[in-house]
Amino acid sequence: MTKEQKKNENLSFGIALIIFTVITMYLMYRKHEASKELDSCHRYTIGEVYNHLYMYRSGEQINCKFTYNSKEYILTKTGSDLKQTKGKNYLVKFNPDNPKISEILLDKVIPKHIVAPSEGWKTKPRIDE
Missing domain, CATH: 1.20.5 (Single alpha-helices involved in coiled-coils or other helix-helix interfaces)
Structure with missing residues (x-):
């Protein structure tokens, strides 16, 4: 050369x-x-984890869907220590002006019988089982 x-x-x-x-x-x-x-600027709603993948090199990935004002949104979270979340509901924090900007809060499973208002909650709800 x-x-x-x-x-x-x-x-x-x-x-x-x-x-x-x-x-x-x-x-x-x-x-x-x-x-x-x-x-x-955020609100809270409930999202359901519908997919939990184990990725070869990047750990785990979950997909969650939530509804805001009658429209469904999808969010993805990757990490290395995602618990068994598939089929469970969790709180989702989202921006009402741009709901694609969102994050799932995995600290507490939300019971299936609890339903969020279509416009979401302005403050984080206290949910007792």
Whole structure:
């Protein structure tokens, strides 16, 4: 390999590394902004976990569906210590202006007989079994 080829290879690698870094930083920024948006404006509803997958390298993934104002939304959560959640209901915190910005709260299973209002709750409900 000539010096010129080596130089071009190093330049290509450097450009690819810069592009990768910029994309990663952008995605981290978007996640941070969505988190701030959710913290500043949110409601609560109930979502049902309908899928629980064990991924080969990235741990586990659950899919949850919830309804807000008669429209169904899907959220996905990945992690390494997701408990057996399939078929169970949990609280979902979501942004009413953009319900795709949401997170499932896995700290407590919600009994099936409890139904959330179509517009959700303004504050986190206290649910006793």
